[in-house]
Amino acid sequence: ALAALEAGVHCLRLNPGNIRRPEHIKLIASEARDRGVPIRIGVNGGSLDEKLYQKYGGKVTPEAMVESAQMELAYFEEVGFNQVKISVKASNVPLMIEAYRQLSEATDHPLHLGVTEAGPPPAGLVKATAGIAALLAEGIGDTIRYSLTADPVEEAKAGRQLLEAMGLRERKGLDLIACPSCGRAEVDVIKVAGDAQDALEKLNLPIQVAVMGCVVNGPGEARDADLGIAAGRQKGHLFVKGQVVRVVPEPEMVDALVEWAHKIADEGIEGALAQADAGAAAEADADRAALLDEQGADANASEQRVDLIRKNLLG
Incomplete structure (x- = not known):
């Protein structure tokens, strides 16, 4: 830590579990204060720290982690050092x-959030997001770090x-929303x-784009997106803020999204x-009406599926 300070680092992290002698901790804090x-x-x-581990019944508890942070903070305060932020990370969410x-x-003091040793994506992304997002939603946390077994660029991107996604930072890139597909899907969503x-991320535009599998529900469900496409009858209904602006052949859907993203x-x-x-709007209405006639109001055959599930459960 002292060598890092001598080398001119802009910030330092101390783990109370590694540097434990009070005189060493206070020396580092004093050097950091002066610099x-x-x-x-x-x-x-x-x-x-083993003493805290034993104090709390031979296991890691929230209380033990908080006490560890408070003990370290007390040493800092003894030498008049208060440029501090704190983290209490664990791999258990x-x-x-x-x-x-x-x-x-x-x-x-400011809190730095993270799930340590979250592991590789996608499981690591899920764990880290579960912990960090839950706290941010409660108004807890000032800085964050994704600790993934992955390229650090992927951590920053996540x-x-x-x-x-949480509205805590202005969007600077693509936000793609897409349906999970259903019985009405007319395309490989x-x-x-x-x-x-792949095509839109390269543009580096702050835009929300929707890809929807059907023209019956798609434009309405994604009406708040800046731009979107819904598939039906070998066509793509291109819409801006829920309003259909063009109908294109199915193979041209992605190219149309790129063109209108630029617009x-x-x-x-x-x-x-x-x-x-x-x-465009009239053609889209005609396509939706035709699909409803073909598929009916329940394209997923929900009632039949429920009946089948009941029969299987009841033997």
């Missing part, structure tokens, strides 16, 4: 959440996407959504809507 370098007290459930909740009640994401970026939503094809 104006902030420190993160980084408690880790996997390296908790419920443990991590409760530790941060208790810590937020015990201190006003963090940015989470903050954008997974493939179209993947192709659209929205260059001319805004109103400018794009002003360029809607005159007959």
